[in-house]
Amino acid sequence: MSVPDDSEATVAVPLLAPVDGVPPVLDTAAEVAAAARALAAGSGPLAVDAERASGFRYSPRAYLIQLRRAGAGTFLIDPVPIDRDLEPLAAAVNxxxxxxxxxxxxxxxxxxxGLRPARLFDTELxxxxxxxxxxxxxxxVERLLGRELRKGHGAADWSTRPLPAEWLNYAALDVELLLELRDAVALELDTQGKTEWAAQEFEHVRSLExxxxxxxxxxxxSGIHALRRTRQLAIVRELWTTRDKLARLRDVAPARILPDSAIIAAAENDPKTIAQLRTLPVFGGPxxxxxSREWLGAVERARTLPDNALPPLTQPFDGPPPVNRWERRDPAAAARLQAARAAMTDLSGEVSVPVENLLTPDLLRRMCWDGLPRAVTNGNGPAMIDEYLAAGGARPWQRELAVPRLAEALFPVEKAEPGQSS
Structure with a gap:
């Protein structure tokens, strides 16, 4: 299956600003309602992007929404001041x-x-x-459209108000070419015979709960692996939980309330007083x-827990153990996984799809560990594999490709000995 070479040399034309200029930020219900009417009067798909404040805020909420549609243009919407007054927009675009x-x-x-698409096209996927x-x-964009988008503000604190002009320029550019990119990606998928594969994947992403x-x-x-006592783990758990509650209450990223390194330091030193706590790194900061009372209270709760309430040193497995332990615990499962991985790697190369997009690694591991019986008779191996993958959420196109390869790898047909009737 032919795939264009990523290394093909092209001279990209820089796109420094939206063709029609940066639109104003809409932050009132009346402005959003007017934008909704304009978008409803447009044609074709809707380009959508959202800017969050990951690393700054606890909430994953959108702090800026960018929309673009043919015949309507680009709109930048600040959902914070209008919050639940987006019903007109939802009615126009959902x-x-x-x-x-x-x-x-x-x-x-x-x-x-309240914004949810009826259909989805994911250009990255x-x-x-x-x-x-x-x-x-x-x-x-550079590869398929020959344009250069200069990135730089995606990791910014988009909860900042007012938003700087250069950030708004960046945000508008994120949807400026998205509709053209959609058409170029769709053409490439069609050329490779992957349109239906993509449709199933897009619907899977759209409908995920x-x-x-x-x-x-x-x-x-971070750093918890250095702790060797269950009482230390209890301190980590109590401090982490306290930090999470404070972060949620203040809508601040947890690491900005208290870094992981400070939690580990407290677990290692087990401070008994506020004065001792404040001698530790970070805890003495303004x-x-x-x-301080909340942090020390968390440490004291962990210190007074009965032994039977302490967390175990290792987390109970939800599924297969780490792969590096398979050979010792179940050599047959280790062999199955090795064969299955080799089969999926070969398939990935043949169809030019990343192996993790053919099947999730976790689903493949689970199937090889305990999803199949040790022996399969009457040629029902493919059906069993298909049933397991379907129950695990694999899409039809994935199963159509993977099941024959996995069946061949996991249940090879035994060849008859010379002179023996088959």
């Missing part, structure tokens, strides 16, 4: 096909505002399915001192 780049990043925050090695927005919060998120505290 029945349209939306075009986003990395849609899974923005759809949850937009859904909180489309690029992956087309076999592009570089799928960032700027890279794909918000993931439930993972249990024991505190175990992801922002953290105001919460």
């Amino acid at each position: 029945d349209l096909e939306w075009v986003l780049h990395s849609a899974d990043q923005d759809l949850p925050g937009l859904a909180e505002l 489309g690029g992956r399915l087309a076999g592009f090695e570089r799928v960032g927005l700027a890279a794909m 918000p993931a439930a919060p993972k249990a024991d998120r505190w175990r992801r505290t 922002r953290q001192r105001r919460y």
